Amino acid sequence: MSNFLAFPLEVIPYVIITLIVAFTCHEFAHAYVAYKFGDPTAERQGRLTLNPLAHLDPFGTLLIFIAGFGWARPVPVNRYFFKRPRLAGVLVSVAGPLSNLVLAFLGTAISFILAATNMLSAIPENYGNSMLQFFDLFVSLNVMLFIFNLLPFPPLDGYRIIEDLSPANVRAKLTQYESYGMIIFLILVITPLDRYIIHPIFDVGGTAVMNLFYFLLSPIIG
Template identity: 50%
Template structure:
């Protein structure tokens, strides 16, 4: 019986992708906050690409088991920013954007490897490894990008909204944040709620991303990404 959310055989690839995705995401938050004048994350040792500093053991295990998890949040003091609202939005946004960047770089890498013939020259085992790793690298980072932009606490999308709305509205949002977080956790861990709320939303945004990739294929010699991944995974 497989108790994991992902296939057991793919666990090494998925764990490596999660280490990369979580580490880069939290580093992006910490580094941008530090560059904007807030030393909170820097003094806590978070401005680093060392995975051990950013990974949360329980959050990583839950992602593998339940498909939902988290890394250690980066503490940010917006009061140290010259322009708290603007810089707060940027610091919140760079985390999800870093995951989008990784996904785009993954797509570019697959395209380059395919066009240069490097994949065809590799052994079948190497082709399989490249296929599995690139598939999960792109898929998981895309999901993290979309997931973290959902405007509910404690996700980055919620913090972005907080910096966009008037101060009075932000105060009211903070007063009800705990209920929003409670509701969000119910949606995550109750399959019936998740299937009718979060899953369709993420699926909708994934379809938009796939549509954009398909349009880019017209520019990049009509590369069939689905066929490439299928060839790798079979």
């Protein structure tokens, strides 16, 4: 069975905990920013909450165990409630990936602190190693979700950002061909093409994000 999974069986509990936190914070961030800009749609549908059951998508969650990446249920947004639809739309879309970036940074900071203060020496070695393994997975998955959701394919946040930044005539054409973009996206993520297109993006982007974290944390922690 483990041959069909993207993660070893022994770390599956860490993956589940991480996904619950990451997906919940991601969708809550979308809902919260939309609500602050005047859109009550998500709040009325019970999505302005940190309850994971309101946000998890069965297929998107399952895919992350098999392919290594996935998604939660998209938060409904009605841009007609926004006074400045394009600005609000971009900020709502950015909020989700940004929440994963913040979670990854916090996980990295905790790992740095544990290593710098030698706090793990006070607990049994196997628990210390498990804790470090959890935070390593927590950080890597949240970085992956940050990058993945910024890819310019529908229905991801990166596509919504491009859509809101585009002129009206371009946005109309994007909407016209959106279904084809979704098909291309699914082909890229569920076929071997992901090894040549998606994974290299993760490798380069993940390295850049971690280098930024180390740059920010090193002067503070030493």
